Amino acid sequence: MSNLGLQIRQAASSVDPIVADYTVGYVQHIIKSTEDSVLSQQLDIPTKVEFLRGMLISAGGDSKKVEKLCSHIESTLVDRLKKNMAKLKVEGDTSKRLLDASLLSSHERDDTSMTFLSSSVDVEHIGRQMESKVDKKKLKKAEAKIARKMAKREDRYVKYEASKLINEQKQDDYDSFYLKVNPLDVEETGGRSKDIKIDSFDLFVGDAQRILMDASLTLAFGHRYGLVGQNGVGKSTLLKALSRRQLDIPKHITILYVEQEYTGDDSLVLQSVLDADVWRKQLLVEEQKTNERVEEIEKLRKEFEDGSPEMKKLDTEQDDLYQNLEKVQERLADIESDKAEGKAAHILYGLGFSEEAQNRPTKEFSGGWRMRLSLARALFCQPDLLLLDEPTNMLDVPSATYLAHYLKTYPSTVLVVSHDREFLNEVATDIIHQHSERLDYYRGSDFDSFYNTREERLKTQKREYENQIAYRKHLQAFIDKFRYNAAKSREAQSRIKKLEKLPVLLPPEQEHSYQFKFPDAEKLSSPTLQLLDVSFGYKPEELLLNHVDLDLQMDSRIAIVGANGCGKTTLLKIALGELDPTGGSVYKNHNLRIGYFAQHHVDALDLSQSAVSWMGKKYPGKTDEEYRRHLGSFGITGSLSLQKMALLSGGQKSRVIFASLCLNNPHILVLDEPTNHLDTAGLDALATALKNFKGGILMVSHDVHMIKEVCHDILYSEDGKVRKFPGTMDDYKDYILEEADSVGVVKRH
Incomplete structure (x- = not known):
């Protein structure tokens, strides 16, 4: 071929x-x-x-x-x-x-040498027979020793395929899956370490795609680890392998992984959280059945005489039941079962569920709220190892603030995948960087410390690489100049040997970087976009927004924060003209062009088309090459721009939308949760592009770091009002915790 x-x-x-x-x-x-x-x-x-x-x-x-x-x-x-x-x-x-x-x-041995070692006959050497000097007994003994080593190594090196059990939880109901991963009858754990150390394992997924090679995972009990790395390196795959015990985790360590939204049904929100602790649920059922059987025995005793065989049999069964009941009640006391309802209610309230919402059926809630419910169920269970995959993606700033505060006092081990810097800075005690099929540990580091250390390390590696290249070039130049010079031939040969002995030189690893750029539009006269005394409600008797004023100019940098459901996205749609206010007025400059990034931006894409084809239909007037060049500046390079967008990752689809926003040269960018699905490189590129953008920005986001980097003004939506917050984002987070503290949800430290 x-x-x-x-x-x-x-x-x-x-x-x-x-x-x-x-x-x-x-x-x-x-x-x-x-x-x-x-x-x-x-x-x-x-x-x-x-x-x-x-x-x-x-x-x-x-x-x-x-x-x-x-x-x-x-x-x-x-x-x-x-x-x-x-x-x-x-x-x-x-x-x-x-x-x-x-x-x-690189470790292959020559076939002839292998034949020589294993041969039991004489061999020819330069035309004459030579008797083999190999001691066959020693050789056999050495081979047996190597075989034992290889067997021991095979015990350590186990191949894990995360795809094998990916659908296991879907096939089983939650209770049986929970008990399969965390068996209730596991032996007592008193005095046993809950540290996790898994040495030398490989991790594969799908069609032989290797995620990790000869990796080691070490998790100290009580530490909170942030697992970071670019999209696609297999962070979620590692979490799934851990959650299903595909990796060798001691049975006495309980595990719970928040990976998907809760499936709604007729059960009430509060009860669904209580039912999440399957151990408690099973123990309560067993306690109830035992008590019922004890009552039945008491009734049966009246039918038999003392000392009769039937009475002795009942006495024996009753003694066994009392012993079992005592053990069950001890276990319930250990997990503080009597305090469970109050604990569940506090967790739910912190994640945004009001007292009224806690008593509604779970099927009435949208996907984002069901994801919060999954998170509440995991926090309530309080496993020894809590695995979280992008937990803040579906949370607003108040709920993310509460979650970070809650996890800071979490008594067990946390392993969280997140690209939210602010969240990791607050929560993580250590960072694990997954890249190049390995895991690197940054102990005692939050995200900023890791990022700075990582940058310095890459700079050092680059300098060392460049110095080595220069040194090699210097040696090669001397060799080329004096290789055939009789007077210098010995020195040239010496340098040839020195060059040959140098180790294989690999360039330092380079993280993918993107450089987004939003074009500058012409200036517009004021006012650019104004909302004057605007009110709105989907039902006339229930106003979601009440007497809201907003003035957006070309130099504005405004972030809107608040709980989900308080009208943030609705306010953006009124500003865009997608919704008409029930009261007040909206004024727009007649030349105003707006670039809008929707929270559910995938709905705007035709996933059956390529990015180039879609942009050509939506924004005609350019050649395919121009569209491809433009997409390339947003990280959609090579064949990515030509394949169906259904095959793109969430972050790649987001970058397609950002690229499309530029094509009408907007004066103002209106962004609804623009950070979802972007990795660290994408977030850095977006923050830089927004800071350099010459137009106005109106943003709804849960990413505190992005708000701090880009926005100057903070508007907070609460009780139908949208007001300017008199302080920074850190002040707003303190305000959130104080509000939660006032109703007893959190304790201040």
């Missing part, structure tokens, strides 16, 4: 060069996979070739020619795989060692 690029161009002459290059690279990757002892055993060649077939045809290829090409590729790959599998049977299966093929290749 040396002429694969030419064959592709012949089969699909109109295909974009980037797609052609991608296809060549993809096939080369499959070829390497057929040679890998781990990957080859899980390689599904027909599926991969089918993907290539669909991509080339959708890119404009002739279906018959593409079919012929793909059939040739498939048959070649299958033959190659069969040969490699046959070779694997001869050489032995090394897949359980979980070493990368590239590492194995």
Whole structure:
């Protein structure tokens, strides 16, 4: 397949060069996979070739020619795989060692030397017979020792496939899944450590995609770890593997993972939180059944005489029941079952559920509120290891503030995936950085400390790399100049040896970075956008907004904060003209252009189209190349801009929307939760772009760090009023905690 690029161009002459290059690279990757002892055993060649077939045809290829090409590729790959599998049977299966093929290749031994060591006959050496000097007994003993080491290593190196149990919780009901992960009958834990240490494991997901290699996970009990890294490195996969005990966590350590919204039903919110603690629920049921059986026995005793066999049998059963009841009640006392309802109510209130909302059926709440309910259920259970995946994405600033405050006093271990800097700065005692298939620990660090340390480390690595490159170039220049100079030949040979002995030099790791840029529009005369004495209610008798004034100019930087459901998004829609106020008026400059980022921005995308096609229809007038260049400046590079947007990640879809906002040169940006789905690099790029934007900004966001970076004024929505807050975001968070403290939800420290 040396002429694969030419064959592709012949089969699909109109295909974009980037797609052609991608296809060549993809096939080369499959070829390497057929040679890998781990990957080859899980390689599904027909599926991969089918993907290539669909991509080339959708890119404009002739279906018959593409079919012929793909059939040739498939048959070649299958033959190659069969040969490699046959070779694997001869050489032995090394897949359980979980070493990368590239590492194995660097430690290959010559076949002849292997034959020599294992040979039991004399060998020829330079034309004459030599008797083997190998001590066969010692060799056998050494081989047995190596076999024991390998067996011990295989016990440690276990392959975990996070995809195996991904749907297990969906198949089982919550109670049975909870008890499967956290068995109630586990032996007593008194005096047993709840630290977690998992050495030397690999983690795979999906079609042999490796997430971690030879990694070690160490979690000290009582610490709160922030797990950070770019989107797509497998942070959520690691959490799922932990939550299902695919990794070797001691059975006495309880685990709970908040990963999806609660499925609503007729149960009341408060009761659903109480039911989340399955141990308490099971113990209460057992207590009730035991008491009922005791009452039945008391009635039966009246039917038999003392000393009769029936009475003795009842006495024995009653004694057993009393012993069991005592144990059950001790367990209930240990978990403070009698205080459970008050604890659940406090957690729910802190997350935004009023007393009235706590007594409503869960099915009446939207997805965002059900996600909060999932979070409340996990906090109520208080497992030894609490796993949270982007917990602030569905929370407003008050609820996120409460959650951070609650977790700061959480008595057990927390492992949280988040891109919210402010949240991690408050919560995390340590940072774990997942990248390049490994885990790096920054102990005693919040996010800012980690970020600064990481930046300095990268700068140092870059300087060392550049110095090494310069040194190598210096040696090479001398060698090139004096290699054939008789007087300097010895020095040149010395430098050649020195250059050969230098270790393999790898460039320092570079984090992906993006540079968003919003174009500057022409100035507009004041007023630009005004809301005067605006009131609004979806029902005339229930006003959501009451007598609100808002003045947005081209130099404005305004953030609106408040609890979910208080009318923040509604206010934005009134400003945009999507909703008409029931009272008051809205004034807009007739030349005003607004760029709007909706909270549910995916709804605005046609996911069946590529980003280039969608932008071409929505904002016509440019060539495909211009759209691709523009998308590239927002991190949608290469083939990403040409594939269906349904295949893009949440963060990539967000970047497509940000790119589209620029195409009408807006005077004002109206942003509703713009930080969702963006990783750290994306958040940094967005903050920088917004700070450099010359127009006005009106933002609703739960990301405190973004608000601090971009906005000058804070409006808080409460009880139908929207007022300017007289202070900073830190002052507003203190105000939230004081309000919660006034009703007994939090305790101030």
